Amino acid sequence: MKFKNLSLLALCLAIGFVSCKKDDESEVTVVPPRDRTEQQAADMDSLQKYLQSHYYNKAEIEAALPNIGINDIKILELTGDETVPDGYELLETAVGAPIDTTYADTEYQYYVLKINQGGGYNSPTVADDIQILYEGFTLGDVVFDSKYYPDSNPLDLTSLIPGWRFVIPKYNVSESFADNGDGTVSFSNSGVGVMFLPSGLAYFSSATGSIAAYSPLVFKFELLQMGQNDHDGDGVPTYLEGLTVNTDEDTYADAYGYLYPRYDYIDTDDDGDGVLTKNEITVRTVKGASVEVVKSEPLDADEVLLNYIAKNSEGEFVGTVIKLYDTNANEIPDYLESDIKINYSL
Template sequence: MRLRKIALITLCIVTCFLSCNKDDDTEEIVVEVNDRTEQEVIDNGLLIDYLETHYYNSSEFESITNPTIADLVITELIDGEVPDGHTLFKNGDVLEVDEKTIVYADTKYTYYVLNLNQGGDIKSPTFADNVVMLYEGFTLDNEVFDSAVNPVEIDLIGTSTALNPGVIVGWRRVLPDFNVAEDFAENGDGTVSFLNQGIGVMFLPSGLAYFSNSLTGIPAYSPLIFKFELLQTTENDHDGDGIPSHIEDLSGDGEVTVNYDDLTDETDDDTDGDRLPNYLDSDDDGDGVLTINELERITYVVYTNQGEQEPVLNEKIEFELERSDNAGVITIKTLKIVDSDNNDIDDHLDKDVTTNYSE
């Protein structure tokens, strides 16, 4: 059974909301904005200390046929001895978690991920997709500040305001490294159980979380920890222009952003300078022709009843728009990025080209 079908069921059992958003109980507290590089050094030290002083029930967790984050127990090391069947996150020079680094906001960040289960499907989200998941977030004091015990759908890009920072950067960097659940089953009580889902724990510095923002239960400059189960993902096209949102990351930095202060910023993802990032702009180059109409329309008819194989699309330049299957005859309609004048600028990003493939 294809996981995409779970969307209909999920809508019946969950309320969709953004990760760790505090719309009603967020308190705005003005704090001094620290230097990101200096704060990263402090945060990494705190995370290392946590990893060296906490362990989890590794043997018990691994023995469970289809474990969940509810089965994962993290305990603080008190007397200096880790019980049998448990694993310290960092034992001397040995890390039981994956150490990863990224550059964000001109700062090199280190974060840590415990991969408890990769996930049984071949599908993984991109940084710009929607995910269905369970999670529990807590501070280094092991105080839980937010959780989702029922599946919730989250847009990994999210939206941000002064009072609501939106989905944190760390989620966009960690979740794409996991696969979604292999399958699901409907229970007699109306709930759904997932099989072989992606399960992990992320340990994030404040710079990949809420940084200087102080939210209810989360002091400013707090490194955060999240247990999570990745259940399902859906590819996003936020502006409906036919190009998946993750493709509209022009700089390739894993973000879709606009620098309102510096129009020459190389990480800027706004082609026409209207201060609307391309993933939210239906006319990326501002030439008066909608982006979706500057993509070439291609239709494939595949006779699978005669042994024909579906075409393999280059997912970076050609995107499936619609498909139908009629007695073994599959019709696939796609949109393809083109450079009609061969100037190394795609038509939808070239204001001097107004080819309209819808005509």
């Protein structure tokens, strides 16, 4: 199961319920979502109680670093008068202070147990594809979804619950991987942790599968690899375009005729000037013997070195540089300004 943001589905369902009437024309009562700020306070209380009543196998994990996976993390509940055993640590102590963020015009806090940063030289952005192992469970320690073995199906962070977009980009991918010769692949020194999310950074008011509405959730995760996303193939990666920016304010209709914003990351002509975005920028590659050499490449005016660096078959590190022309020096790239129509590909 993918952790998709169900807010759009919830909105559609709410509209559908409001529209439907019984034969006697009486309206169906729709219960509005809870206040996000009030629910966040309740969720933080629940998360704190969970952290105060659970511990993990700290000594075992530290002894096995850096090659740790989600199956190595054991989270146990204190029962009765039990105290935390030697070699273990209370989660409340291990996670430290909560992390602050803002989502849906609400101030949120969440917790992360950091196990391993990851030894790779790339970290995903909020818009990238990730190859990841995970286990998701409720505060009742009931597992509702998991992925314990790598496969060929990446997850797109833009389609996942918001908490993942806040946490996963803070980690690096695996340092290396090896083909085991039996159809499986082993990864070493991956980014590993556990996130403790309030419902507002998960599914909030939307119940899904065995997850009840307004449920705080816990996820163990092991970040293996990433791929940079350019959802519309216009040459500008999604993380530079943003997920809610719509420069020319255009729309598109679905199969039912409903209109939706055509955000820049799914728009091949972001400013609507008739010149495709990919023709209003130029791209070049940079090669070097190390990541540091690539990152030290001198850049011309309006050039940007993209965050993802690859490694080719010859062992060279390869970066991508795009030039976002700004001919009138107003700090708005030409591809976002409809009054400027220059095809730089010619």
